[in-house]
Amino acid sequence: MTQKAKIITDIEIKRMLYRLGHQVLEKNLNSSEIVLIGIQTRGAYIAQRLKKIIQEIDGIDIPLGVLDITLYRDDLTTIGPKPIVKETKIAFDIKGKTVILIDDVLFTGRTVRAALDEIMDFGRPKKVELLVLIDRGHRELPIRADFVGKNIPTAEGEMVEVKLQEIDNKEEVIIAEK
Amino acid sequence: MEKWSKKHLLGIKDLSRREIDIILELSASFKEISKREVKKVPALRGKTIVNIFFENSTRTRMSFELAAKRLSADVVNFQSSASSLNKGETIVDTIKTLEAYHPDIMVIRISSPAALYLLQKYTKASIVNCGDGKNEHPTQALLDMFTVKEKLGTLENLNVLIVGDVLHSRVARSNIFGFQKYGAKITVCGPTTMIPYDFENMGVDITYDFDTAIKKADVIIMLRIQNERLKSSFFPTIREYVDKFSLTEERYKLRKKNALILHPGPVNWDVEISSALKEKVHPLILEQAENGLAVRMGVLYLVGTEKRSL
Secondary structure (H helix, E strand, O other), X not given: OEEXXXXXXXXXXXXXXXXXXXXXXXXXXXXXXXXXXXXXXXXXXXXXXXXXXXXXXXXXOOOEEEEOOHHHOOOHHHHOOOOOOOOOEOOOOOOOOEEEEEEEEEXXXXXXXXXXXXXXXXXXXXXXEEEEEEEOOOOOOOOOOOEEEEEOOOOOXXXXXXXXXXXXXXXXXXXXXX | OOOOOOOOEOOOOXXXXXXXXXXXXXXXXXXXXXXXXXXXXXXXXXOEEEEEEOOOOOHHHHHHHHHHHHOOOEEEEEEHHHOHHHHOOOHHHHHHHHHOOOOOEEEEEEOOOOHHHHHHHHOOOEEEEEEEXXXXXXXXHHHHHHHHHHHHOOOOOOEEEEEOOOOOOHHHHHHHHHHHXXXXXXXXXXXXXXXXXXXXXXXXXXXXXXXXXXXXXXEEEEOOOOHHHHOOOOOOOHHHHHHHHOEOHHHHHHOOOOOEEEOOOXXXXXXXXXXXXHHHHHHHHHHHHHHHXXXXXXXXXXXXXXXXXX
């Protein structure tokens, strides 16, 4: 895999997240109804950061959960088992809440489909809104994001990688080719 | 991304350390599922699992059945006492007949050791061993290891003491294979008639002195005395057994402070373990049952989603 271009820098990611934090609050005036759920792995870190940002802006402590969607994938038997199933932890009731579902990159929409199914097994939220850092297009399901950091048109064979300080020791978004 | 490549789970002996790690890590994630409101994930949706028991079992079968159901698989049970084996059907014929229903996984308990290696020729399904005679009971060892790792934080270089009817115990053998892969020093302890001499060749220490052995053990696995053995010539009188090999209050005091007491359950109180210790040791034994469910979910998930060339 070769890197083609660095398209977003660390400072841009930071500003994007602040904007997204504001947008979430703008759209959900009753902030006590909001809960954040990040999809493992990078979505979970982005969710953590958003929680802090929202606390900074609004002074409220929003419940935060993480979701591993592996067991809800639609391709488990064609790709073989994923030996790593990370933690799913939603330690609060999502009934009647506005769930902000968070991931790093929105691509085919299949991950989001799996996440929605899993969330519904935890309870019946009032609504679910999708927040992603990057929307790169090529949807295979009728799914769209409510909050987008940046739209990046890509070719299907390309890969968009979000690198975050917490696990990658750097902070950037790159386009790479397989 | 790492891949799981084993089609069957026939014994701990065949597993690498890394493969055991994968099962234990997965099981930790699966444990959480049983605490959800909806205790079910769609990982094995559309898969058929047949639990085939040529030997009686209630708890292991229930545990496997529940594990399969929590992964959304369809499960049917075959119990030989209630089946055509009484009509003279052979075991191979039974497997062939069940194969006609195109199951994806066969969970099998059988009384002849290593019979599963033969039976895999007659089915395309993955086979999971849940007890083959005196040979192995891999998911029991995996749940023991899972429990130890969860409680002690590590599996490395432990002193493991196994007490009781080691000779007839597939649990003992699977645990020996498993813990040894992590550098454990294993000691087995029991009546002379119930300790196989060839265990020395497996690098296992043999002792008949529970009082001394318990002092250095980090993990003490008390084996269950099967009722039918009580009458056999292997077995001393119960009083003699209790005197020498039961975990009594006095012996319990000799243990290391953090030593874990495990038992595959159900306990014959006042035979393997004194009922006076019930409050102290029973909670962990019950947790083993909970962990067993998680471990079996992990195993079924791995063999059930293993990529096949069809």
